Amino acid sequence: MPTISMNVNGTSVSAEVENRTVLAAALRENLGMTGTHIGCDTSQCGACVVHVNGKAVKSCTIFAVEADGAEVSTIEGQADADGSLNVIQQAFQDHHGLQCGFCTPGMIMTAAALLEENPKPTEAEIRDHLEGNICRCTGYQGIVNAIMAASGQNSAIAAE
């Protein structure tokens, strides 16, 4: 089996994977990082979104061997070392951006990629950017509000 090396959340790691192992499975099973969720496994739901070399990708739809040598960021790397939530995570908590939390890792990673390239998105831009992320619980308004708030903008419904 091939051995791949990656830098995940700032730490160099290596893993022995099959060629057919997708990145999501390598993260979860080989590296024990179960923050990245597999919802659909058919490229539809976005629960598995991580960043590979700075770009948001669906980790169920890229082979781990394709990420050999890459820098990967996952939800586990989002909070500070002391465990305090980053601004997007905190905003999700404050604005009811999650209920069951299953979609949340993918939502946070997608939101982080959006704010990286567009620090002050409009509500329409946020909704457009979330096209590939499905949430079965929140009805999205809380998620949109959270991302508005995380970008320092007033959201329609303020946190209570």
Add this chain to the structure above:
Amino acid sequence: MYNFEFTKPTTVEDAAKAMSAEGAQALGGGQTLLPTMKQRLAMPEILVSLTDVEGMVGVSKAGTTLTIGGGTTHAQVATDAAASYPGLSALADGIGDPAVRNRGTIGGSLANNDPAACYPAAALASGATITTNKRDILADNYFQGMFETALDETEIVTAVSFPIPEKSNYQKFVQPASRFALVGVFVAKTADGVRVAVTGASNGGVYRWTEAETALNGDFSARAIEDMSGDATDMITDLHGSAEYRAHLVGVLTRRAVVASS
């Protein structure tokens, strides 16, 4: 998914050599191939990754031609073609979702030729040339029906050259579950005339709507095609829409594309 051998060549020559082996297949961004391998609709024995192949990524303009490397992602086309070919950039920006656009490539899309894919409409309407490791193929000869192209099994799409039209626009009626086009229409107004390409509608894959082209050559306005709709005879009927519905959409979207073209 069945396992496979994996190779990651760095030159087009080595990739072509690897692809000539029995059971070998190219891997672009994987946004179509991985899902089909999971379903065992594709079972390659060897995957030849094009990710590290040199010279296959980038967008460059020379005169009135925009050339895009076959390995260029949809996201990069959306950004890098924005100034030179806004109609194409907007099309790329509307494919799937941001994560799909960060991986999926123009070469993969054109090689796959999904009957509901977006790029085939742009390539056909623009009169693009598809360049492979072996030859140049005009878009008019390239698309040969649903999932069928002029490519042979060992050919690699290395680049696509688009003559930049005077005006263009792509209108996509999104099928909300798949995010592909239920119907999509690309209108290009060039110095040599108007070209209208329709995707998502026909059992024969992407096609040119020549009746509309003739009318628009006389008068490039929505009025010129006011009462026209597509021919439903060989159109797709599925649970998302009937042939007649798609034929109607072809007319509506073409008019919208003409009005929106810039």
